Amino acid sequence: MIGLTPHKKDLRLIGGGHSHIAVIKKLGMRPIPGIRVTLISNNTLTPYSGMLPGLIAGHYTFEDCHIDLRKLCQWAGVQFVCSEVQRIDPVGRQIYCHQYPSLQYDLLSINVGSQPALTEIKNATVHGHPIKPIKQFLQNWRQWLESAQASRQPKRVVVVGGGAAGVEILLAMRYKLCNTTAIHANFTLVCADQKVLSAHNERVQEFIKNHLQTLGIRIIFGKHVISVTEHQLALSDNTTLNYDFSAWAIHSSAQSWLAESGLECDGQGFIQVDQHLRSISHPDIFAAGDSAAFMPLPLPKAGVYAVRQGPILAKNIVAQLENRQLLPFKPQRSFLSLITIGERYAIASRGALFARGKWVWVWKNHIDRAFMARFNPQPMVNTDNSSDAKESMRCGGCGAKVSSNILQNVLSQLDIQPHPDITSGPGDDAAIINIRANTRWLQSVDFFRSFIDDPYLLGRVAAIHSLGDIYAMGGIPHSALVTAIIPYSSEPIMQETLLHLMRGVLKTLKTENTALIGGHSGEGLEIAIGLTVNGTLSSSEALTKSGLTPGDSLILTKPIGSGVLLAANMTARCKGLWLDQALAYMLQSSLTAATILRSCAARSCTDVTGFGLLGHLQEMLLASQCSASLSINAIPIMEGAQQCSLQSIQSTLYAANKQASRCQDYTGQHPSYPLLFDPQTAGGLLAGIPAERTDECLHALSTAGYTSAQIGCVTPYNNTNSLITLIDH
Structure with a gap:
């Protein structure tokens, strides 16, 4: 039990x-x-709106004013779906x-x-830049800054909306242009009301009005925009206003x-x-x-x-x-309002109260940073051992299979495509496969525990990972069997979890033209997934690990570092954007990479997975009776992997991988060195190709979207403990 x-x-x-x-x-x-x-x-990151003007002005970094949702959810035990x-x-x-x-x-x-109510203004959804979504606005602003830097002509910046958001954004943009760029610009604020900041008291309104005028900012009162073209706003009094960059900060929809x-x-x-x-x-x-x-x-x-x-x-x-x-x-009848005015200066108001000065900005900065710190919590361990946490006991063996009711409901919702080589029916106990003449059969199996709380993504990555063995051998995937372990829960939750896991697997298998021909499911403590994959090999020779020749270039098709990033994520120490990028690499198929390597006369190939880069290279070298020289600086590394590694974060397989290595004489301190032993999930291909084909191969891989590199070369066999020579300069 x-x-x-x-x-x-x-x-x-x-x-x-x-x-x-x-x-x-x-x-x-x-x-x-x-x-x-x-x-x-x-989005993985959510912005804190109170710090957005400071980000635009340059007082804060992007990281200062964004909450990492993936990291927060990992800490809280909350599933995150992007x-x-x-x-x-x-x-x-x-x-x-x-x-x-x-x-x-x-x-x-x-x-x-x-979001700003742009549908009320003709063409506003096409021209101009709404301040929400904030991510898109920041991207548009930065792109415009880059293009404006190249021009010496004065620019016209218009903000539509006389509320707090419009005023803060306008003053922040002006501060940025005047203090950190060579861009000369004229600024205009279009305010539909007769007063700026109409929701605030008169002292605030008067101060902001005078401040804007002192800075030479034009204010248009009592008019609203009725339509917009690429460089012109049409106002309600039939006048027009030309612009080079416009921001929408109008009422919300x-x-x-x-x-x-x-x-x-x-x-x-x-x-x-x-x-x-x-x-x-x-x-x-x-x-x-x-x-x-x-x-x-x-x-x-x-x-x-x-x-x-x-x-x-x-x-x-x-x-x-x-x-x-x-x-x-x-809700409180009134609340404290803190408004920055571009520089490190702010105003405060509540009801009829009003204050201003640099000290108000310091106060606001303290409040904002304290708020952000609340949502960057330290990892914590749930020590709940109450009886409620152990409600039931579940059987093992065949008693731990997922119920037929759940399984049939899931299968009925999956779009499983037939394959001409498969002659058995979906309910048969085993698949009948007709192997074509002059075709050899490849078979491999992979299985691992869940490394992310999203079963759909897990299924996609698991299939990519498992197919890597077929591509590394120079084969073509044919079919696959799935083994899925699902945590015991209520029937609807178990059914949805299995459905998402299998839809993720099928998403990859369909893309890779691979048939799903069967599988097995069961209950367990956590989600786990495995695939047994079949592939075919034509009359051409397989790409085994034993084909390396001295002088060959060693080509790696993906960066390394996923193991340490996943380990960091388990303790909520991995930034969400780092994990997003790592997942993108894991979801990248090796199909095209394998085709390119084969076309460039690859002699030997393997996929870099659990034993790490050095472990899998060592297998190739021993099988080929060769040695290798590796340039650590040339090895592509996933963003954040070095930072996590320097914090002594390691995968559980790291120590065993390092102990098995035959490059023990390395005494350097290169920050990427520990990552050479990092186990990879859905890692890239590692191949030896003739040196004269190196540039051609790397160009083709880059064009196909791979972050690849020549990481070293094969050398004559050195039968010592230094099978691999590491160069760190």
Whole structure:
């Protein structure tokens, strides 16, 4: 018998806004037994809007003002799905995402923010740059800066919107241009109201108006934009305004899919919620922040409300799951407003109060950095040994198979394509394969525990990893069998987990023209996946490990470092963007790389996986009775891998890989040296090719999108403990 902690319900969080990061932090500190929590966000990093003007002005780095959602979720034990939600079905309780399988929920919370209401202005969705999504705005601003640097002509910058966001963005952009670039620009603020910052007290309004005028910034009052072309705005009084860069900071609108999903929304498309932050039409859906319309009292779209709603939202989510009474959100009548004015100077207001100065900026900076620090938590260990955490005992052996009901439901939803070589039916006990004449059969197996909490991504990577052996031998993948282990949970959760895992596998297999011909599934403590893959080899010779010849160039088709990054992620010490890039490498097929290597007369090849770069190279050298010289500087390294390695983060296989190495005489201190023993998941191909084909091969690999390199050369056999010579200069 094996003790398991079953998941019974799914809590899904859509959007990484300020309210949801508070919920994730709360649930990380006090997990809800039996509840699987998932965050769905189209970005790994979520910006903190309060620091955006400082980022534009140059006071902060990009990292200073972005919260790493993947890292936070890893720390909190929350599943992270990086995808964009397209719609939800509140009746069927399904979430539909872009290029990702649908997700079922028992309880849902939405915190996706808002965006400028551009559809109200003709062509505004085509021309100009809305300040939200912030990621896109920053990218557009930086691209414009680069192009403007090359021109000596004065530029015209226009910000549309006289609220706090418009004023802060305008002053931040002006500070950036005047203090860190040679770009000369004229600035204009278009304000639909008769006053700038109309939601603030008169002292704030007067100060900002005078400050803008002192800086030579033109203010257009009482007019709004009715249409826009590539370089011109048309105003409501039939005048026009030319621009080179324009930013939209007008009133907010909701994302269209909210209302299109059938939720009760207000006139602007925001989800109507009651005093408990719960949808008035669907009580199993919560909404907070800018995506919600708080029905008891109209609230401005201000980040302070999203932040303050977070703790109440977290408590109410837990209360609803535990069938307890919900708490009302009680918004404060007034709140502290801190506005930066480009330089390290800020104003503060609350109600009729007003203050300004450099000390206000220091105060705001302290508040903002303290807020960010709250969501960069240190790794913690869950020591819950309560009886609730060990609800049931589950059998081993064949008693641990996934139920036929779950299995049949999953299979019925998979698009498994037939293959002309397979003559058996889908329900037969074994696959019947007709091997074509003059064809040799390749077969390999791989199996590993889950390294990421997203079963769909895991399935895709597992298939890429397993097919690497076939490509390394110069073969063509033919078919595959899958072994899947799923944690015991409620039937709907187990079914969805298996479905996503298998859809991930099929996504890769279809792309690689490989048939799924069977498999086995069972229960376990955690997700695990294995594939037995079959391949064919034509009359040409296989690329074995024994074909290296002295003088050959050693070509590596992917960077190394995935092992240390995955180890860092397990303890929430890997930046989300580092893991995103590592996953992108893992998802890169070796099909084209293998074809290129073969066309460049590769003599020997292997895929770099569990034994690390040196371990797999050593296998090739021993089989070929050769030695090798390796340039450490030439080896491509995944971003973040060196940083993690220097923090003494290592994969569990690192020590054994290093001990087995035959380059023990190396005494250097190169920062990439430990990564030579790092086990790789879905790593690249390592091949020996004739030296005269090196440039041709690298050019072809680069054109095909591979981050490849010549990392060394094969030398005559040296039968000592220094089979591999490392050069670190």
